[in-house]
Amino acid sequence: MSIDLNKPPAEHRKLTGWKSTAAVAMSNYIDSGSIIAIAASLGLWAEAYFPHDDGSIAGILTAFSSNAFGAAIGALIGGPLCDKYGRKFIYTYxxxxxxxxxxxxxxxxxxPMLFVGFVILGLAVGASVPxxxxxxxxTAPTEKRGKHIGATQLAWSVGPVVGFGLAVVLAPLGLLGSRIIFAHLVVIALVTWYIRRNLExxxxxxxxKGGEGTKPPSAWASFRELLKRPANVKALLFLAAIYTLxxxxxSQNGIFLPTILNSMGYDNQQSSLFSMVSWIVVTISTVVFMMLVDKISYRWFYFFGGAVAVISWIVLVFGPATSGATAFGYAILWGISAGPSAQAFYSIWSPELFATPYxxxxxxxxxxxxxxxxxxxxLIFPVILAQPNGLLKNGLILIGALLLATIIGTVFTPKTQNKPLEQIEMExxxxxxxAQDL
Structure with missing residues (x-):
């Protein structure tokens, strides 16, 4: 029996409200899930297939995964396709x-198989998350838009909790345990794909785009129009600055935290346990974010998250390397900061600051x-980390980046809170x- 990918679902099965939000948010679960699966298993893959690596192979594999280049290319392709053919088009494939x-x-x-698999995962993640x-x-109610979009962050934080939890439980199985972690992501992806067929x-x-049956505009015409407007260019620079920094x-916390903890003397199981604790705190912090983001000032909530993130890395870099309090303190502080993080606000501000066609x-x-x-x-993080004082060198760079992100986001916070998208567009x-004007 074949499945028609484009066949409209039965009317009574259509997903709306929180059900549709949950189905869409699973993009973030499989995004973070794949990153954490790589992070938790990288050492085991290395032992099996590149035991004498100086960090170069590990860097290339992670760089082209869903953590970096793979997702980057997927997003650059998937974003315009999403505007041209529709949001649901992306979810079909x-x-x-x-x-x-x-x-x-x-x-x-x-x-080579790892590399190809990581790249394909990255391409799919990159197309799906935006x-x-x-x-x-x-589709979310205006007064609850932040809360609904926050659900994507919640799914993103649950992925690592499950991933690192599985890594702890399956550690005795070695590389087989890592394969099981990736297999569970495959199952989740297929189940989510099936459910999403019922999205409107x-x-x-x-x-x-001018209503049903109208020929959609060229994706690149929409992109050119995007760059013609000064308001869009300013928004792109702002969002790129805070999110990139x-x-x-x-990204290094997500995929290299076990490696960092290993360099501090923790074994794989201990580092996975510490990482899981951190992500449990992230999950709790994200729930708090969802409850408050539509009710309190964007500016000060963002500042709080950024300031705590800076403090967390200061603790990790300058705290006693042999002290469990250092790793535990970092895990708690980073987890708290991740609720009202730059990514959380980016996920809200980015759709608010641009018109529907692009x-x-x-x-x-x-x-x-x-x-x-x-x-x-x-590409360079694991190489530098392997050097004397590697954590200090990397840490100073990342602390500086977090500090800049906090300052830029706090000073230039958009005034979009609790406003309909149409009103924001007019302002x-x-x-x-x-799209008819493109």
Whole structure:
């Protein structure tokens, strides 16, 4: 029996409200889940397939994964396609691609297979995540938009809790345990893909392209129009600055935290346990973020998250390396900061600051820049970490990046809170932007 990917689902099964938010938010679970699966298993893959690596192979593998270049390229391609063919178009295919990449990694027997699998996972993640933020922003109630988009952050934080939890439980199985972790992501991806078939297309997107049956505008025409407007260029620079700078530290925390803890004397199981504790705190902090983000000042909530993130890295870098209090203190503080983080606010501000015809494309462009920067630092981070005082050198760079992200986001916080997207569009452009004008 074949499945028609484009067959409309039965009316009574359509997903709306929180159900649709949950289905879309799973993009973030498999995004972070794949990053953490790589992080928790990288040492085991190295022992099996590149035991004499000086950090170069590990850097290349992580750089081209969902943590960096793979996701960057996927976002640059997927964002414009999402604006051209619709939000649901991405959901019809992206998780099938993800599952294919996950299967390659699950059964990998050498470095080339790992590389190909990591790249495919990254491409799928990159296409899916910006589409998710766009879809939720366009369908959520105005007064609860931050809370709904925050659900993507919640899913993103649950992924590492499960991933590191599985790493702790499956540690005695060695490399087989790592394969099981990737296999569980494949299953989650396929189940989510099936559920998402019942999503309705975004009404905002259909209206922007001129209604059902209208030929969609060229994706690159939309992109050119995006860059013509000064308001868009300013928004792109602002969002790229805060998200890229913050993500330099966050990406290394996500994929290299076990490596950092190993360098401090913790074994794989202990480092996974510490990492899991950190992500449990992230999950709690994200729930608090969802409860408060639509009710208190964007500016001061953002500042709080940024300040705590800076403090957490200061503790990790300058605290006693042999003290459990250092690792535990970092885990708690970083977890607290991750709720009201730059990524959390980026996921809200990015769909708010751009008009519907190029909303996903704009996010894809910024996401490309962010994950490209993550890829570049991933190439050098493990090499520097292996040097004398490596953690200090890397830490000072990342502390500086977090400090800049905090200052820029606090000073230039957008005034979009609790405003309908149409009102924001009028305030920013002086008119309602339509794809028919492109």
């Amino acid at each position: 992206d998780l099938l691609v993800y599952a294919f990449g996950g299967l390659i990694v699950t059964f990998a027997v050498n470095v 589409a998710g933020w766009t879809y939720i922003a366009e 297309e975004s009404v905002a997107w259909q209206a922007a 913050w993500n330099l530290a966050a 909303r996903a494309g704009a996010q894809g462009f910024v996401f490309f820049l962010v994950r490209t920067a993550s890829g570049l630092i991933s 920013r452009y002086g008119e309602v932007i339509s």
